[in-house]
Amino acid sequence: MNTRSLVLAGLCTLLLGACADVHMKDYQQPTSAEKTTWSRSTPENISAAETIAPDWWTAFGDPDLNVLINRAIAGNLDIKILAARIGVAQAQIGEARAGALPTLDAGAGASFEKTTGQKFTKQFNLGTQVNWDIDIWGRVEKGVQAQTAEFHATEADWRAGYLNLVSDVSTTYFQILQFDEQLDQQQKTLAKNKQILAIFEAMFQNGLIPETQVLQQRAEVSRLTKDLLELHRLRDLAENALATLQGVSAGEFRIPTGHLQEKVKLPVVPAGLPSQLLSRRPDIVAAEFRVLEGYDLVGEAKLAQLPSIGLTGRGGTASSALSNLLKSFTFGLLPSINIPLLNPGVKARVKTTEAQVKVAEQEYRRTVIGSFEEVENALVNLDAHQKQRAELAQQTRDLQKVADQVQAQLREGVVSQLQVFESERSLLAAQLALLASHQQILSDTVTLYKALGGGWPTVRVSNAGQ
Structure with a gap:
């Protein structure tokens, strides 16, 4: 009878399982905008490995920048937080997998009683219990796959954070060197204008120019002095920001002064750019893994509608004398079937996870379309600024020739010292513009x-083992 009852129960379980909607479609990458070429790139598409090296920042040719980036990777707190989250996600895989394993409990106890007119009684007991919810439908495995997808998404989050950190360190370092060079040139400009002011004051004393011209030049000296103070302030703030990126307290980190155009070279950007952006950018990879996670959570929720089978094993012993406690044991095995006939929460969970998949898919599409804009904007800016720099370089060369000629004319007595200062001031302004263009x-x-993924390898999004 017991065997027939178990068989009958199993058949009922299968029938009930057949009635539940547990259909799960295979994972497919969400549809999104497509882009195979870039507007300011040659038609030739080359591999990512040929385009961007993993340590792409070394192309700037500055050893100090390499040291700063290595220190930031080792000390930045945001990166450490992202790394710790990877550890949490990995531990949660084991937690999800533990749902398919049996549990074992053991306990011991004693009771002592004395009733009026009765003998003193004592009872000792020892018992164990094993519980095992058998994952016959693979519901727990779906949960493990979902958590594994989240683990891979968290890894991609770390890569994205790594890429952001390297970018922030590089641009902040470039700004500091630009400020240093600006400060040097601003000092020269201020000195020239003070000399012009001295000439104007002497000319005013001799009645050659009106006082308004002297006042205007004094105002210009005050403006340049104010700008010089502002540059010092901005450099200090940038240095504080770089200290934080390094994981060092602001105010305790200093960058030696340097000249941007001497220390950092302009790398040559390849004419061909990789088209496989979707499988390389960490933020896109993370977004797609979270879509995959949603698929697995839907499967887990649907399988929760099916009956579950559990086994409970019990064993124990009891005795009025502690010395006799281990002489006899009682064992029992209790199979059970739990049939969710009416559980609104289970069906609601299915609808919730299906809705969450749609959210994850839209977030993936938003990330993809945003990445295309970032690449195109970077290409537009780079192309325009390179052309502008060519014009600024030509302007600087022309003004340098003018300054040289005016200086030669001064030696011949053809022009005044004031004209020399004016030509040099114009040249310094052009040099500052060229410096800003370089940065x-x-x-x-x-x-x-x-925007192109920073040299990370391509990643194929799929469940483990697929």
């Missing part, structure tokens, strides 16, 4: 490498 192209290059 902007460096930042554009960093942004482009970041």
